[in-house]
Amino acid sequence: MTNEPSSPVCYGAGADDSYMGYASRDEILAALNELLEAERAGARVALASRKSMQDVRFSELMRIVRADEARWCAMLSRQIRRLGALPSRRTGAFYGRAMDIDDPRERTIFLNRGQSWVVRKLDALMPRVRDEVLHANLRKMAEKHRTNIDLAEAVIQEAG
């Protein structure tokens, strides 16, 4: 035994994740909070749209999207707390921008663009997350977003 650590492996659980190519705790928390604010915005857009959209195809789509966005808000909040931090209570600026669009089809197109942004964020984040539980949750979130993007795309085409 010497006092000098011979390799990063010797640091064990204390190893700095950023040294290993993984995102640091702060980076992960920042990304999760950004996603949480985006999902909260999405949930609020879908809820308001569901109430106001007359076309049943749009309102049914918004019901599904709203349920999923709320689910991811809960998951992200849980994961942030698990990391010992407080979840952001803010709503992403996306909400106001989406609600400025009155036409149901145009708003849905805008919402889908937001959902694609979330998928890109998740795809960039996942390879940098070592934590298996968090990784599995983010993967589910990305998969379901892809499903809902396709579903919305079908409604957009149909209503065009």
Ligand SMILES: [Fe+2]
């Ligand atoms: Fe979303």
